[in-house]
Amino acid sequence: MEIDNKKYIRLIEEGKIFSYSLAKGTFILPPNGFIIWDQIKKYLDDKFEKLNVKNVILPTLIPISLLEKEKEHIKGFSPELFLVRKKKLDNQIELEDSDEILALRPTSEVLFYEWFSKILQSYKQLPFLYNQWGQVFRAEKNTKPFLRNTEFLWQEGHTLQSSEEEARDFSKKILNIYKDYVENILCLSVTIGKKTSCEKFAGALESYTVECLLPDYQCLQVATSHYFGKNFSYAFNVSFRDEENKLKIPSSTSWGTSTRSIGALVLAHSDDFGLVFPFKIAPIQIAFIRRGDEQCLKDYETETYNKLSSLYRCKFYDENKQLSVNLASADKEGCPIKIIIGSREFESKNLTISLRFSPKEKNVISNEEIFSFIVDSEKKISNYLYEKSDFVKKSHVFKFDNYCDFIKEIEYKKGLFLVPFCDRSSCENSVREKFPSFSFRCISFSEEILNNKCIFCQFDSVGMAYFGRSY
Amino acid sequence: MEIDNKKYIRLIEEGKIFSYSLAKGTFILPPNGFIIWDQIKKYLDDKFEKLNVKNVILPTLIPISLLEKEKEHIKGFSPELFLVRKKKLDNQIELEDSDEILALRPTSEVLFYEWFSKILQSYKQLPFLYNQWGQVFRAEKNTKPFLRNTEFLWQEGHTLQSSEEEARDFSKKILNIYKDYVENILCLSVTIGKKTSCEKFAGALESYTVECLLPDYQCLQVATSHYFGKNFSYAFNVSFRDEENKLKIPSSTSWGTSTRSIGALVLAHSDDFGLVFPFKIAPIQIAFIRRGDEQCLKDYETETYNKLSSLYRCKFYDENKQLSVNLASADKEGCPIKIIIGSREFESKNLTISLRFSPKEKNVISNEEIFSFIVDSEKKISNYLYEKSDFVKKSHVFKFDNYCDFIKEIEYKKGLFLVPFCDRSSCENSVREKFPSFSFRCISFSEEILNNKCIFCQFDSVGMAYFGRSY
Numbered sequence: 001m002e003i004d005n006k007k008y009i010r011l012i013e014e015g016k017i018f019s020y021s022l023a024k025g026t027f028i029l030p031p032n033g034f035i036i037w038d039q040i041k042k043y044l045d046d047k048f049e050k051l052n053v054k055n056v057i058l059p060t061l062i063p064i065s066l067l068e069k070e071k072e073h074i075k076g077f078s079p080e081l082f083l084v085r086k087k088k089l090d091n092q093i094e095l096e097d098s099d100e101i102l103a104l105r106p107t108s109e110v111l112f113y114e115w116f117s118k119i120l121q122s123y124k125q126l127p128f129l130y131n132q133w134g135q136v137f138r139a140e141k142n143t144k145p146f147l148r149n150t151e152f153l154w155q156e157g158h159t160l161q162s163s164e165e166e167a168r169d170f171s172k173k174i175l176n177i178y179k180d181y182v183e184n185i186l187c188l189s190v191t192i193g194k195k196t197s198c199e200k201f202a203g204a205l206e207s208y209t210v211e212c213l214l215p216d217y218q219c220l221q222v223a224t225s226h227y228f229g230k231n232f233s234y235a236f237n238v239s240f241r242d243e244e245n246k247l248k249i250p251s252s253t254s255w256g257t258s259t260r261s262i263g264a265l266v267l268a269h270s271d272d273f274g275l276v277f278p279f280k281i282a283p284i285q286i287a288f289i290r291r292g293d294e295q296c297l298k299d300y301e302t303e304t305y306n307k308l309s310s311l312y313r314c315k316f317y318d319e320n321k322q323l324s325v326n327l328a329s330a331d332k333e334g335c336p337i338k339i340i341i342g343s344r345e346f347e348s349k350n351l352t353i354s355l356r357f358s359p360k361e362k363n364v365i366s367n368e369e370i371f372s373f374i375v376d377s378e379k380k381i382s383n384y385l386y387e388k389s390d391f392v393k394k395s396h397v398f399k400f401d402n403y404c405d406f407i408k409e410i411e412y413k414k415g416l417f418l419v420p421f422c423d424r425s426s427c428e429n430s431v432r433e434k435f436p437s438f439s440f441r442c443i444s445f446s447e448e449i450l451n452n453k454c455i456f457c458q459f460d461s462v463g464m465a466y467f468g469r470s471y
Numbered sequence: 472m473e474i475d476n477k478k479y480i481r482l483i484e485e486g487k488i489f490s491y492s493l494a495k496g497t498f499i500l501p502p503n504g505f506i507i508w509d510q511i512k513k514y515l516d517d518k519f520e521k522l523n524v525k526n527v528i529l530p531t532l533i534p535i536s537l538l539e540k541e542k543e544h545i546k547g548f549s550p551e552l553f554l555v556r557k558k559k560l561d562n563q564i565e566l567e568d569s570d571e572i573l574a575l576r577p578t579s580e581v582l583f584y585e586w587f588s589k590i591l592q593s594y595k596q597l598p599f600l601y602n603q604w605g606q607v608f609r610a611e612k613n614t615k616p617f618l619r620n621t622e623f624l625w626q627e628g629h630t631l632q633s634s635e636e637e638a639r640d641f642s643k644k645i646l647n648i649y650k651d652y653v654e655n656i657l658c659l660s661v662t663i664g665k666k667t668s669c670e671k672f673a674g675a676l677e678s679y680t681v682e683c684l685l686p687d688y689q690c691l692q693v694a695t696s697h698y699f700g701k702n703f704s705y706a707f708n709v710s711f712r713d714e715e716n717k718l719k720i721p722s723s724t725s726w727g728t729s730t731r732s733i734g735a736l737v738l739a740h741s742d743d744f745g746l747v748f749p750f751k752i753a754p755i756q757i758a759f760i761r762r763g764d765e766q767c768l769k770d771y772e773t774e775t776y777n778k779l780s781s782l783y784r785c786k787f788y789d790e791n792k793q794l795s796v797n798l799a800s801a802d803k804e805g806c807p808i809k810i811i812i813g814s815r816e817f818e819s820k821n822l823t824i825s826l827r828f829s830p831k832e833k834n835v836i837s838n839e840e841i842f843s844f845i846v847d848s849e850k851k852i853s854n855y856l857y858e859k860s861d862f863v864k865k866s867h868v869f870k871f872d873n874y875c876d877f878i879k880e881i882e883y884k885k886g887l888f889l890v891p892f893c894d895r896s897s898c899e900n901s902v903r904e905k906f907p908s909f910s911f912r913c914i915s916f917s918e919e920i921l922n923n924k925c926i927f928c929q930f931d932s933v934g935m936a937y938f939g940r941s942y
Contacts, residue, residue: 019586022537023573026530028586031601034526055505059497059622060531060606061553066493082532084575085554086610102494104555115490115499124790130502135531139557151530319595 146263193442275334291342664913746805
């Protein structure tokens with residue numbers, strides 16, 4: 001289902017996962033939104049911990065002087081910086097001259113490397129594998145909830161390794177963790193690959209990306225992992241003594257995923273009735289809805305609720321007297337499983353269960369079957385959502401081996417165009433001019449090259465590149 | 472042990488719980504520091520959840536216009552605000568005129584109330600019980616790690632209740648949770664009470680506080696809970712319809728504790744060898760230190776490590792060849808239990824254990840006894856640290872029922888002075904002028920009034936007030 005902007009806002013507000021805050025482009029994560037982000041956090045923290053990554057917290061304030069050390073890198077964030085000054089609040093607002101001008105971090109590379117340069121001495125300390133969960137700031141002009149915000153939440157990992165190979169391998173390991181999380185937790189079909197030279201992160205040697213093609217056939221980048229070589233270590237004088245006491249420069253990586261993922265979830269899975277969530281990250285996993293007001297029904301409902309609520313996030317939907325309104329509330333919040341209890345269910349000690357993804361199907365099961373039913377449903381829901389997302393992708397990736405066919409079809413086809421590409425900046429820039437609303441999303445790792453020549457310039461192609469519209 | 476500033480910095484840097492970041496007054500929480508804060512977070516989240524409090528995330532950016540709605544409240548934070556503007560980064564730094572001037576939140580009352588005013592309609596939605604973990608900003612001139620920072624971490628709870636009584640009760644419930652956490656998790660003896668009219672939070676009707684008397688006999692506020700009555704709800708037009716559809720104003724509370732707690736931990740428990748932590752929140756709970764390099768010793772050590780590391784945070788200290796250096800490293804990091812393994816231990820299948828708080832005592836136990844030994848030690852360590860902190864308090868609280876005795880002893884005694892007090896602002900202001908380095912810490916809930924008259928002004932006393940030096 002394609003979702004226009006108005007509908008998108010309605011979905012996330014009625015689903016209680018988002019609320020505007022007053023500074024332009026900022027938002028509040030209400031309890032439902034918090035739970036989704038917290039589930040993503042727990043899943044990734046667990047994966048990162050297995051790689052021995054440690055969590056840390058760095059400040060959001062950075063002296064401008066420090067930011068300017070890595071000019072190439074910072075240019076990538078211009079003109080999106082927020083500048084901070086001290087403020088005196090008397091009757092009038094007054095600016096105070098401050099010794100140092102501060103900025104709000106647009107990303108934390110420079111904070112990490114400054115710290116690394118202070119604490120790294122010996123090869124024995126390496127690798128440094130650090131991650132932080134926090135918010136970053138970009139003074140964007142056009143904002144859209146979750147997809148583009150001036151202040152948003154993310155996770156950013158930063159590592160130092162003694163060898164280039166170790167660092168590059170690590171950035172690819174992380175890419176695979178991201179792929180796994182987007183596929184298995186968000187239930188989205190993905191395209192992974194390498195960013196082109198023009199599109200890669202400022203200061204990186206290589207940037208890897210996880211991209212989703214959403215139902216409006218636009219592409220969204222949901223996670224990235226960067227291999228820096230020694231670029232950042234050089235810029236910030238980070239070095240160490242190796243086993244022979246020689247001075248060496250470490251290689252490094254950074255990688256992140258953000259609340260943008262929640263936007264992808266909403267755009268990919270929602271329907272006319274509201275949000276649709278995979279079971280694992282649904283804020284409310286099981287809705288309890290009662291048909292009738294008799295005490296025996298309330299008792300039966302509470303008994304079932306108590307049985308499940310220690311294992312699952314459960315909620316009574318009983319604010320309204322009308323059954324249909326309560327059902328609709330649960331649907332708006334994307335609750336995957338609804339348990340409906342009325343006198344028929346009470347008398348037969350059964351439960352009527354409705355699954356969010358297939359509303360017409362009514363399942364009547366005995367009370368004892370509930371646990372196995374939930375486990376089965378969880379899988380069914382995941383498969384259904386993933387397959388739906390995968391269908392969008394599979395049916396809208398179009399391969400071309402020559403410019404002639406490509407130019408004929410790009411006019412009217414919607415989706416991703418997969419073409420042999422040279423990855424030269426001059427070629428990419430001229431392609432950008434010709435197709436201003438398109439961009440290269442990534443160069444595939446696995447797609448077989450259909451033509452040794454780039455379809456745009458006839459130079460040697462380095463791989464098959466995905467070309468499409470993006471958010 | 473009294474700790475001067477230089478020693479304090481050395482303790483937290485060598486203990487790897489703190490690192491300066493570059494913007495003045497900001498800091499990095501390295502892995503060890505992160506774990507302490509995370510343990511505090513987990514403990515409190517669990518307690519809050521039992522009260523049905525939900526976590527949310529609000530932005531750090533606030534439009535100045537919104538802050539100015541509650542002038543009384545904001546004056547309390549003047550002149551400590553950071554002001555934010557958009558920034559253009561070309562060759563030169565340039566300020567861009569922005570539609571709205573933003574500030575970094577010094578606390579989030581106004582963000583919460585603005586949100587509440589949008590989402591609250593009916594009594595059915597109440598109570599609102601929300602909490603967020605995040606950072607806040609105060610442009611302090613004099614900073615000290617953990618105790619006073621320009622950017623620090625905290626938790627802030629914000630609630631709305633339909634009745635005044637319910638709100639006041641809730642703020643006291645939270646106070647008791649804080650008391651419990653400071654006593655049982657941080658192992659600090661506390662003084663709790665009500666802030667005086669002058670010292671209470673700007674906009675609050677009542678502020679409750681948890682204060683610690685530290686070994687230098689200065690007082691540190693480690694947590695507070697505020698009852699607002701309807702003040703904030705009025706200021707932000709927050710209202711709801713009651714059961715009879717009448718418009719009502721909700722009562723409210725807010726409450727918080729911060730990374731300042733980590734400072735209290737360090738100042739209260741450290742010794743000449745380094746940090747000393749209670750077992751529950753120690754970043755490294757069990758240190759493994761080997762005497763000798765034989766493979767059989769390594770195997771025995773690894774086997775013991777594997778047995779314990781799924782339950783406890785364990786670390787091998789083997790960076791140095793000298794046993795004493797490795798022991799000292801574990802001590803600097805405040806590790807409560809050290810397991811030492813050498814050939815003697817290997818041959819007898821024993822373990823030698825040294826407890827951080829009593830370094831001279833060597834415990835030799837059999838390998839099977841290890842789990843029960845740890846459980847016993849955990850209690851011993853808590854008791855020891857708490858008793859030590861309690862002794863500081865008990866031996867340095869001085870009660871007076873008249874001004875004459877008080878004025879004689881305040882000159883040369885160090886500690887807290889407990890005196891009958893009227894809680895009138897005019898009286899408090901004149902006392903402040905006379906004793907500029909002292910302040911009223913709180914009015915005790917439980918201490919019996921020794922004199923019906925305030926010892927400073929002879930007006931009626933409302934309770935016994937703690938008067939002392941503070942950080």
